[in-house]
Amino acid sequence: MKNLSGSEEAKRNAAEKACELVTDGMVVGLGTGSTTAHAIKYLGRKVVEDGLKIKGVPTSYASEALAIECGIPLTSLTESPELDIAIDGADQVDAALNVIKGGGAAHTREKIVSMSAAKFVVIIDDKKYTDVLARSVPIEVIPYARRLVEKELSKLGGKCTVRSGTGKDGPVISDNGNMILDCEFGRILEPAALSVKLSRIPGLVEHGIFTNASMVYIGYEDKVEVRSRKM
DSSP: OOOOOHHHHHHHHHHHHHGGGOOTTOEEEEOOSHHHHHHHHHHHHHHHHHOOOOEEEESSHHHHHHHHHHTOOBOOTTTOOSBSEEEEOOSEEOTTOOEEOOTTSOHHHHHHHHHTBSOEEEEEEGGGBOSSBOSOEEEEEOGGGHHHHHHHHHHTTOEEEEOBOSSSSSBOBOTTSOEEEEEEOSSBSOHHHHHHHHHTSTTEEEESEEOOOSEEEEEOSSOEEEEEOOO
16 A cells, blocks of 8 residues: 555545444435545445445545545435535635535535435545634636626625636536636635525535535544534
């Protein structure tokens, strides 16, 4: 096995520890991103080598392809609308377990899957944990509504840029065929309130503030901390 960098080791530790929650018969939401990739690979090994009986619901073409490669049987929200658990990474998590996601432009499907699950488990390395959210918020927007959405976000104090693609000219396009804006709000002291305001903007498909994490697994190189939402 190749040696992992410190952050990759921390990601893997968090991912594999969280996967211990997955048991036979579960339908599992499979998030998107480098940390979740460790979870998908681990679950694939459990399926292939240990006979773990699960079905996965992927949140992107990327996670779908990796799950198939790893041997995880897949289903859909149409067939399995109620998931037992969803496991996903994050770009940033605060002390109250509010989350910013969407670095991989998959946050719309990720939010749908997370809300369809009885338990939403977030996995991160320790560098993504902070007292207060202060990262740009990914915004998926219908191209037709871009200028309206930008204007409304400006009223809320946001400064937006269109996310540009790498290896191609033009903007990043989501799996849903929409544009992605990255919107800076500075320190987000009231994530839930901002979430509600963002969701009211016409043409804004979904934003990257998640307030529904059940648990967060924080990975370090030598340990994993588990934090649960206070009810």
